[in-house]
Amino acid sequence: MSIQTRRERERAERERLIIRAARELAESEGWDAVTTRRLAQEIEYSQPVLYSHFKGKDAIMAAVAIEGCADLAVELRAARTAAAGPRRTLADVAAAYVGFAERRPALYDAMFTHIVDLPFATAEAPPALQEAFGELRETVRPLMRDDETEADLEALTEVFWGGMHGIVTLTRNGRFRREHHDRRMALLLDRLSH
Amino acid sequence: MSIQTRRERERAERERLIIRAARELAESEGWDAVTTRRLAQEIEYSQPVLYSHFKGKDAIMAAVAIEGCADLAVELRAARTAAAGPRRTLADVAAAYVGFAERRPALYDAMFTHIVDLPFATAEAPPALQEAFGELRETVRPLMRDDETEADLEALTEVFWGGMHGIVTLTRNGRFRREHHDRRMALLLDRLSH
DNA sequence: CTCTTGTTCCTAGCAGCGCTAGAAAAAGGA
DNA sequence: TCCTTTTTCTAGCGCTGCTAGGAACAAGAG
Numbered sequence: 001m002s003i004q005t006r007r008e009r010e011r012a013e014r015e016r017l018i019i020r021a022a023r024e025l026a027e028s029e030g031w032d033a034v035t036t037r038r039l040a041q042e043i044e045y046s047q048p049v050l051y052s053h054f055k056g057k058d059a060i061m062a063a064v065a066i067e068g069c070a071d072l073a074v075e076l077r078a079a080r081t082a083a084a085g086p087r088r089t090l091a092d093v094a095a096a097y098v099g100f101a102e103r104r105p106a107l108y109d110a111m112f113t114h115i116v117d118l119p120f121a122t123a124e125a126p127p128a129l130q131e132a133f134g135e136l137r138e139t140v141r142p143l144m145r146d147d148e149t150e151a152d153l154e155a156l157t158e159v160f161w162g163g164m165h166g167i168v169t170l171t172r173n174g175r176f177r178r179e180h181h182d183r184r185m186a187l188l189l190d191r192l193s194h
Numbered sequence: 195m196s197i198q199t200r201r202e203r204e205r206a207e208r209e210r211l212i213i214r215a216a217r218e219l220a221e222s223e224g225w226d227a228v229t230t231r232r233l234a235q236e237i238e239y240s241q242p243v244l245y246s247h248f249k250g251k252d253a254i255m256a257a258v259a260i261e262g263c264a265d266l267a268v269e270l271r272a273a274r275t276a277a278a279g280p281r282r283t284l285a286d287v288a289a290a291y292v293g294f295a296e297r298r299p300a301l302y303d304a305m306f307t308h309i310v311d312l313p314f315a316t317a318e319a320p321p322a323l324q325e326a327f328g329e330l331r332e333t334v335r336p337l338m339r340d341d342e343t344e345a346d347l348e349a350l351t352e353v354f355w356g357g358m359h360g361i362v363t364l365t366r367n368g369r370f371r372r373e374h375h376d377r378r379m380a381l382l383l384d385r386l387s388h
Numbered sequence: 389c390t391c392t393t394g395t396t397c398c399t400a401g402c403a404g405c406g407c408t409a410g411a412a413a414a415a416g417g418a
Numbered sequence: 419t420c421c422t423t424t425t426t427c428t429a430g431c432g433c434t435g436c437t438a439g440g441a442a443c444a445a446g447a448g
Contacts, residue, residue: 036435046398048437057435113307116367155377158370159357159385162378166360167353173310176352183349184356191353191385201424230406240427242408251406 015053017043023064026106031061031114061110062118068107070128072100076135086142087193093139094164094189101168112165136161143193156192163188209247211237217258220300225255225308255304256312262301264322266294270329280336281387287333288358288383295362306359330355337387350386357382 021042025034036057040047054060079096080089101108119125137157144153167184170176176184215236219228230251234241248254273290274283295302313319331351338347361378364370370378 035433037433047435048399049397051436052396112369113363113367118368120368151374151377152381155374155381158364158374159361159378159382162360162364162370163353163357163382164360165364166356166358169307169363170352170356170359173307174312174314175306176356180345180349180352183345184353187346187349188353188357191388194385229404231404241406242428243426245407246425 011053014043014045014049018050018053018060019063019067022060023067023107026064026110027104031106031109034061058115058117062115064107065110065115065118066126066128068104068111069126069132071104071107072097072111073128073132073135075100076132076139080135080139087189090139090143090160090193091185091189093136094160094185097136097164098168098185101164101172105172108168113169133157133161160192163192205247208237208239208243212244212247212254213257213261216254217261217301220258220304221298225300225303228255252309252311256309258301259304259309259312260320260322262298262305263320263326265298265301266291266305267322267326267329269294270326270333274329274333281383284333284337284354284387285379285383287330288354288379291330291358292362292379295358295366299366302362307363327351327355354386357386 018039022034022039025039025042034057036047036050039060040050043049050060054063075096076093079092082089082092084092120129137153140157140160141153144156148156167176167181167188171178171181212233216228216233219233219236228251230241230244233254234244237243244254248257269290270287273286276283276286278286314323331347334351334354335347338350342350361370361375361382365372365375
């Protein structure tokens with residue numbers, strides 16, 4: 001009994017270790033550097049140990065992505081609840097989102113560009129994901145007119161999100177001039193809040 | 195002299211063959227299927243021949259991406275010059291853009307998500323890229339107020355582009371519910387055109 | 389303390405990847 | 419026909435994600 005729980009605890013501990021190592025490696029050297037061999041060396045176990053915890057490398061990336069979503073949700077929440085007017089709050093949350101993406105590009109990629117088979121806009125989506133989206137939604141809510149429905153809110157939130165995501169990704173790989181960034185963001189926020 | 199030109203012609207021909215094969219393979223089976231071995235087999239030459247034309251696989255993808263930009267520019271131009279009001283034209287061009295991305299996902303990825311080191315928002319950007327962006331810009335131009343500058347136009351065009359790009363990519367990998375797509379697009383267009 | 393059983397873990401290897409050195413083949417000129 | 423230059427291929431390097439099968443270990447029984 002006690003032995004069993006200790007083992008499970010140690011296993012869970014090691015699983016967190018794997019995720020942490022993968023994340024740190026990705027953030028410091030990019031996802032290309034996160035090979036199963038390198039990761040195994042990092043956690044001081046052999047390769048097959050990774051596969052006893054995760055189905056494959058994609059599953060490890062997905063786990064990192066979920067952690068990233070939780071972090072993002074925290075940062076968005078901080079920006080949202082910092083008490084300013086609705087429009088100012090929108091700008092602050094947007095800045096928090098874009099800042100996150102720029103500060104942690106590898107993490108951001110794992111969350112929103114790399115992984116494909118991670119349940120998302122469904123009931124089975126990981127709580128951290130729903131929470132992050134919820135922060136965006138509650139940021140947008142005060143800007144809605146009375147005659148607009150909850151579905152309108154969701155849609156506008158997605159447009160807000162999509163706009164930021166597009167700007168972030170196109171900026172990062174050189175499609176946009178970086179010097180126009182502030183102007184773009186201001187324009188996006190201005191137009192989306194009527 | 196004549197022999198020389200014939201050789202150059204044949205080489206150029208084979209280069210187009212490589213690009214076409216890469217594109218077709220990517221569009222039918224995805225970029226993962228486009229390996230240098232597979233591509234060599236497809237064009238009925240050995241692997242090193244590929245490297246006598248392109249520096250590496252990335253360069254082949256870049257060539258495909260440029261071709262894709264030319265195609266996109268053509269489709270955008272058709273939508274833009276189909277004579278409707280400015281707002282309706284904006285919607286048509288947006289639909290053309292999104293339709294292109296959905297119809298040719300592999301091509302779209304090569305153009306806007308995969309390749310990183312392709313000169314873009316600079317003077318050295320391939321003409322096809324500048325042309326495609328130009329189509330977007332000229333679509334947006336009629337919606338500008340008189341007091342707005344050319345830089346504002348560029349910025350708004352980028353916001354327009356970024357919004358569509360974000361929606362396209364987040365939709366494709368399951369971050370968005372597909373059933374809200376039309377509502378999202380309508381919202382984006384409505385807000386961006388005042 | 390020793391032996392057996394069951395679990396955990398590692399060594400070694402597979403098939404495939406992008407890419408390249410050096411040999412073989414082909415083509416052109418004398 | 420021979421030689422030179424250019425083109426093309428064979429073979430292989432170091433790497434990837436992933437896994438089968440045996441070694442090492444820990445836990446309980448006698």
